[in-house]
Amino acid sequence: MARAATRPGRRPTGRAGGGARAVGPGIEQGEKMYEGKAKIVYATSRPDLVIQYFKDDATAFNALKRGTIVGKGVVNNRMSATLLELLGRRGIPTHYVATLSEREMLCKKLDIIKIETIVRNVVAGSLAKRTGLDEGTEVRDPIVELYYKSDPLGDPMLNDEHVRMLKLASPAELAWMKRTARRINAVLRPHLHKHGLLLVDFKLEFGRAGKRLYLGDEISPDTCRLWDARTREKLDKDRFRRDLGGVEEAYQEVYRRVVEGARAS
Numbered sequence: 001m002a003r004a005a006t007r008p009g010r011r012p013t014g015r016a017g018g019g020a021r022a023v024g025p026g027i028e029q030g031e032k033m034y035e036g037k038a039k040i041v042y043a044t045s046r047p048d049l050v051i052q053y054f055k056d057d058a059t060a061f062n063a064l065k066r067g068t069i070v071g072k073g074v075v076n077n078r079m080s081a082t083l084l085e086l087l088g089r090r091g092i093p094t095h096y097v098a099t100l101s102e103r104e105m106l107c108k109k110l111d112i113i114k115i116e117t118i119v120r121n122v123v124a125g126s127l128a129k130r131t132g133l134d135e136g137t138e139v140r141d142p143i144v145e146l147y148y149k150s151d152p153l154g155d156p157m158l159n160d161e162h163v164r165m166l167k168l169a170s171p172a173e174l175a176w177m178k179r180t181a182r183r184i185n186a187v188l189r190p191h192l193h194k195h196g197l198l199l200v201d202f203k204l205e206f207g208r209a210g211k212r213l214y215l216g217d218e219i220s221p222d223t224c225r226l227w228d229a230r231t232r233e234k235l236d237k238d239r240f241r242r243d244l245g246g247v248e249e250a251y252q253e254v255y256r257r258v259v260e261g262a263r264a265s
């Protein structure tokens with residue numbers, strides 16, 4: 001996909017110097033729409049497109065823990081672009097349109113469905129806590145879980161009936177999301193394994209544009225658990241969550257394997 005020319009890493013500033021900033025042919029950057037914990041979303045002159053700007057800010061435990069992971073925004077932007085493009089080539093509809101700079105991605109504007117869809121290949125995190133199984137136990141058939149995307153409630157787990165009661169998604173949409181989450185796992189798991197990474201689990205967000213559903217958000221060490229396939233060393237945000245040290249180094253290692261490794265292969 002096309003890369004529009006911009007100064008790399010520059011934080012979008014709206015209408016700096018009085019003129020609108022062009023981010024693509026006939027596309028200008030607009031106002032800030034929303035600032036989240038890890039990303040800022042900007043409008044564009046096209047009502048169907050937005051810009052995602054990836055920050056270095058890190059939070060965990062529903063923002064009780066806060067910090068900075070230097071270079072994280074670049075890693076997450078580039079890794080998401082690499083993996084969303086791969087998924088697009090494999091027939092998964094995604095919001096990815098183009099990479100604008102080291103930290104900016106042009107995306108389809110989605111009406112985000114307030115469900116976090118999680119896929120698990122190996123027991124870790126809240127699944128270990130909930131079941132008492134040891135972290136690292138293989139899940140023979142990948143598990144798909146649903147959580148309510150709600151900061152005030154702390155993202156509680158949901159089942160299909162709660163989704164129906166809360167009208168978060170139609171039964172057809174939910175079935176599509178769960179099916180697509182498994183297809184995404186079937187693409188990402190072997191791909192990451194080729195680069196020496198075990199895809200333990202990951203979180204997906206989907207959204208609507210027109211009558212269609214798309215994969216949105218990001219795919220990065222913030223949203224995936226990634227372990228070294230041989231040593232099982234943690235190379236993801238758990239290093240930050242659990243104060244394991246070597247956080248920046250882990251993100252850079254994933255970048256080397258997934259982004260630079262993909263360019264080389």
Ligand code: 5GP
Pocket residue numbers: 116118124125126127155201202203222223224225237
């Ligand atoms: P767990 O339920 O074990 O805490 O998380 C499962 C997977 O989903 C992990 O890869 C974790 O990084 C991801 N995940 C779950 N909730 C969130 C969230 O609110 N934000 C982000 N970035 N990732 C999440």
